[in-house]
Amino acid sequence: MTNEIDFDELISKYKSDPFDYVDVLAVHTGRVSFKVMEGAEVEAASGQWRQIPGTVLYEINRERNPKFISAQTNGTVAEINRELDGQFVEAGEKLMTIKHPLKKKEIIENILKDVLSLFVAPETAKYFFAMDIQSRIDKKGPGAVTIASGDEVLTMSLMKRDTPVYYNGEKGVIHSIYFKPGVSVAQGEPLLGICAADKLSIIQKIITRVKADWDTDH
Amino acid sequence: MVDNNPSPEMVLDYLRAEQQSVLRQLSSPIDPSDVFRYGACIGTSIKVHSTLPRAMEHARTLINDIARNKRSVATGTVILADSMTQSKGRFSRSWHAPDGGVWGCLIHGNNLLPESRHFIPMATGVACCETVRQYVGDAATLRWVNDVLVSGQKLAGFLVESYTEPIHSEEFTLVGFGININNSSFPKELAGLALSLKQFLRHSIDLSDFTARFLAKLAWNFGLLYHEEAKHLKGDGYSGQDGEHFILSRWKQLSDTIGQDVVYGFDVMTAPQYAGYACGVDESGGLVIQLPDGYKKTEYSGEVRYQTR
Structure with a gap:
């Protein structure tokens, strides 16, 4: 545990920027096609078991097996790597960032x-x-x-x-x-x-x- | 005087018979000599007692005592007791263990890879169900993960726990087993839920003979865990149906869980969580339960009870 805690620094950090920045990565290799634009509001998966899918973020297609990948967190699409749209990407490649407002x-x-x-x-x-x-x-x-x-x-x-x-x-x-x-x-x-x-x-x-x-x- | 007193030779004889029966099959995907060699350590040392408080606790003490003498307990050692005074099931459930049942614990030195260890609870249930079927035929079934039922009532239950001895940090898997054989009285709260083999067959059976058969089946199924691991590491896949683990294929043949309406809970007796339809198991044995809205949830832990339709 940190010995010295600067309250003011901690509080002001969250005051000035009360958001989490969640990177969305390619779930596996394949050709991606984005389904959202920068600035779009997205909803997280919901339901008791999170079984109701969130907003679809991108489609990834490998060997004619297309998958729609949806948001796991709510927020705004803050940044999107547009140059990857339609391209073949490696697993784990960063596709976009969602700015999630913290409660x-x-x-x-x-x-x-x-x-x-x-x-x-x-x-x-x-x-x-x-x-x-x-x-x-x-x-x-x-x-x-x-x-x-x-x-x-x-x-x-x-x-x-x-x-x-x-x-x-x-x-x-x-x-x-x-x-x-x-x-x-x-x-x-x-x-x-x-x-x-x-x-x-x-x-x-x-x-x-x-x-x-x-x-x-x- | 101890009632349940099977000898290692009896276990070995039944294990040889298992090997011979597979050898006679024309197109078995498994190598019975390999399975025999891997599993033969189970039951080579059998320690019998007239009574013990708890077999699992006794196993831990034995492991520690031997470790203090700079030795290691023999893998495959089995501890048996005619009765147990403080036996328990999962969580804090009590387990009734009077004279007449098969109560005990297997000590297994942990040298399986994590993906193989995953199948130990299923292998244990398969071993017991196969043994019970020698007496009652298809009336014995498996309820996910490894409860053995006869005519829908629980005949046997298992506890599988890892244990790291504190002196040399050697890891063991302890397989506790409780099988109702010739005992016929149960506490009130188990009325209609538990059953013994004697109650089903309407006669007693030779306890030591049953135990020897069960330990041989346990040896065979543990041997299969090693066999499957070695085959998979060589890149040859698994031996079960459609390339799945052989233990999983065998479990599917013996289980009546798939196709049942179930109630699921981590501790289903005291805290049932939800109801659904058991529609399958995945490649690692996880139970796939379909919820009323169609969503399929896979559980890798916890337990189910069947719902009557």
């Missing part, structure tokens, strides 16, 4: 991700707390549960094979929980945000400041 909650989460020690998913799987940790959370709440390197904190469940996951970061309390039991977490995505006990008050100040400085949720 107050997202700003707090982004700041916390900068200042907390993140413990990330070792594999794409479902996660739940180890029984001992869960019972301590049930009794005291996550903010009162301290974990240290080597502690068994989670169980990773994949095809009914359960693997204990050991924490390997600095000692601290569980400040943020980024997973829900039963919902799959992609490899590398954060599972927990850990905060050294003596930094908890600083974190709380950040949250209070952001809540006070942003009047509305948008």
Whole structure:
């Protein structure tokens, strides 16, 4: 966790530019054809399982197998690599950028991700707390549960094979929980945000400041 | 005096019989000698007990004790107990384990690649279902991922857990098994849900003989995991139908999940999440469930219960 936190710098960064810039990359090699223009408003996938597709961004066609790729985040198309329209591209090539307006909650989460020690998913799987940790959370709440390197904190469940996951970061309390039991977490995505006990008050100040400085949720 | 006391020789004899039956098939896509060689370590050491609190916990203690003596527990070691006093299923569910059942744990040294380990739970369910079918025929089926049902009631369940011993950090897979054989009383909450082989057949069977058959099937199916891995690494693909993993093909033949209306949940007993139609499994064994709006969701964890139509 960062020792020195410059509140004003953090807040002014999000005040002056309350957006995330999300790059849209080619999902695989193929010939691309753009379906949106720069400045277009796009909608993210929606529905309980995100099963309702968002705005179609581009079509990619490889070996006569065309696919329409839709937006995963809402916002405005900020930049588009027009010269790639109709061209054959490699997997992972940047096609466009979506400017996503951040909500107050997202700003707090982004700041916390900068200042907390993140413990990330070792594999794409479902996660739940180890029984001992869960019972301590049930009794005291996550903010009162301290974990240290080597502690068994989670169980990773994949095809009914359960693997204990050991924490390997600095000692601290569980400040943020980024997973829900039963919902799959992609490899590398954060599972927990850990905060050294003596930094908890600083974190709380950040949250209070952001809540006070942003009047509305948008 | 221990009731369930199969010998490694009994297991080996049944494993040889399995190998011979595949050798007799004219066009089997698998090499039975390879499968035999890979799987033969399962059941070479069988430790029997009249009672234990929990077999999985006992396995961890055994692994650690041997590691402290600068040795490694033999892969394929099996721990059996006639009864268990603190057995549990997944999450915090209790598992009733009185005399008469097959209760225990297999210790498997982890030397499979992650994509092969993925199939261990299915291989375990296949092994048990194949064994039970020797007694009840097609009445035994598999419910995704590896519950063994007989006439729709649960006969066997499994726990598969990874364990890294703390002394040398050697990784193991522990396969816990609970199979209702000659036990015939269940707690009230399991009435109508659980069944023993004795209840179905209306007579007891030889417990040690059943266990030896099951361990031989386990050895065979673990051997298949290695066989498939080696074949795939050589670039020859898998041996199952349309190039899929052989364990997956076998699972499809034994399972009645596809085509069922199901309720899905990570812990379906206490927190069912949604209902849908089980329309298939993908190449890695994930269950594809079609929701009422037509959307198809693939689950790689959790469990299902069937809904009556």
